[in-house]
Amino acid sequence: MKRDELNDLAAFVVVADEMSFTRAAAKLEMSPSALSHAMKSLEDRLGLQLLARTTRKVSTTEAGDRLLRTLRPAFADINTELAALNELRDKPAGTLRITMPRHAATSVLCPVLPSFLAVYPEIRIEVTIDEGLTDIVESRYDAGIRLGEKVAKDMIAVRVGRDLQTAVVGSPAYFADYPAPNIPQDLANHRCINYRFMTSGALYPWEFKQEGRSFQVRVDGSLVFNDADLILVAVLAGQGIAYLYEDQIADAVAEGRLIRVLEAWCPTFPGYYLYHPNRRQTLPALTLLIQALRVKR
Numbered sequence: 439m440k441r442d443e444l445n446d447l448a449a450f451v452v453v454a455d456e457m458s459f460t461r462a463a464a465k466l467e468m469s470p471s472a473l474s475h476a477m478k479s480l481e482d483r484l485g486l487q488l489l490a491r492t493t494r495k496v497s498t499t500e501a502g503d504r505l506l507r508t509l510r511p512a513f514a515d516i517n518t519e520l521a522a523l524n525e526l527r528d529k530p531a532g533t534l535r536i537t538m539p540r541h542a543a544t545s546v547l548c549p550v551l552p553s554f555l556a557v558y559p560e561i562r563i564e565v566t567i568d569e570g571l572t573d574i575v576e577s578r579y580d581a582g583i584r585l586g587e588k589v590a591k592d593m594i595a596v597r598v599g600r601d602l603q604t605a606v607v608g609s610p611a612y613f614a615d616y617p618a619p620n621i622p623q624d625l626a627n628h629r630c631i632n633y634r635f636m637t638s639g640a641l642y643p644w645e646f647k648q649e650g651r652s653f654q655v656r657v658d659g660s661l662v663f664n665d666a667d668l669i670l671v672a673v674l675a676g677q678g679i680a681y682l683y684e685d686q687i688a689d690a691v692a693e694g695r696l697i698r699v700l701e702a703w704c705p706t707f708p709g710y711y712l713y714h715p716n717r718r719q720t721l722p723a724l725t726l727l728i729q730a731l732r733v734k735r
Contacts, residue, residue: 446480449473450488451509454502457495530722531560537568538583541666542710545685546583546599546731554730561723569664570637574715580724581714589713594720598731599709603684604645606704607696611676618699619679622646622655629678630657634664644681647705657681709733 449466453473456462463470481488488502498506538547543565555561566572566579574582582589585602589595608618612629619625622644633642641662643654659678663669666682673680674695680687690696712728714720720728 443480443483446476447505447509448513449476450480450502451506451513453477453489453496454498454506457497459496530558530726532721532723533562533564534581534721534723534727535564535566535579536581536583536712537566537572537574537577537579538710539569540567541683541686542583542599543567545683546710550730554727558723558726561726563727569635574713580721581712581727583710583712586708586711589711592716593713594716595711595713596728596731597709597733598712598728600733601709602707604681604704604707605684605687605691605698606644606679606681606700607673607687607691607698608679609674609676609696610694612673612678613697618697620700622653622700622703625655625657625679628657628659629661630659631669631672631678631680632657632659632662633666633669633681634662636664642681645705646700646703648703652705 449462452465453459453462456465459470459474459477463473466473477489484501486501487499488505490497490499490502536547547563547565551563555563571584572579572582574580583598586595586597606619608616608628616628619628625644630644634640635642641656643656645652645654647653657679661669661672661677663672666686669680670682670686670690672678673682674690679699687696687698691698712731714724
């Protein structure tokens with residue numbers, strides 16, 4: 439159906455309701471003559487007379503009544519849905535699909551969810567834990583959360599996480615058998631727990647910094663994981679030395695279950711960013727979530 443035909447059908451419903459070209463034209467914000475011409479064109483296309491015209495009023499013919507019985511509920515459904523969309527704009531609802539690493543979920547998203555969902559109970563948030571670099575457009579996610587250095591340049595990105603401090607740790611039981619390293623190069627003599635990237639398949643080189651100079655150390659050991667939570671379990675069990683974020687090991691260090699080493703060498707990284715496609719209009723629910731997550735400077 440062409441756009442003009444749809445417009446003419448909508449105008450026909452108004453004429454039938456008003457039973458007057460003058461009143462219907464005023465409601466449609468067009469001239470009576472233009473409206474009359476549109477109705478004549480509609481009748482010519484259908485090959486049927488829809489309106490009976492007299493000098494005082496307009497009424498529908500049998501064919502017009504039949505068409506009206508179809509059009510009225512159809513346009514009523516459209517108007518109802520448009521009203522619902524307006525309500526969605528004013529009172530955000532619906533499902534947000536977001537992908538992020540596990541650490542971003544636990545450190546950035548989960549802390550704000552109780553208060554956010556209490557204020558906006560009509561919003562549903564579906565989280566996919568993914569350590570890889572998912573294409574959120576291709577996979578039809580509304581947004582993703584990643585470290586800033588991993589966000590594609592064509593995305594809109596908003597800082598939602600504070601700086602991340604790294605930490606090298608081992609258990610007291612482990613250091614009872616192996617002397618603590620004094621410099622990163624000493625890690626060559628230790629059982630280190632490696633992390634493997636899911637996307638590239640490469641092992642993560644441990645990153646360090648001294649006097650403003652950054653460098654990497656490739657470590658070796660008996661264990662390799664692609665999940666930081668499993669690395670934490672292994673280091674707590676005395677299986678080696680691990681390289682994690684400070685907030686992941688802070689409680690264990692405070693309780694004496696882990697010991698930090700090489701602290702002066704561990705760098706700080708920029709925190710997480712929420713990113714989404716550069717669309718003309720951001721989903722209202724996503725805008726509200728960004729406001730709740732945005733880092734307060």
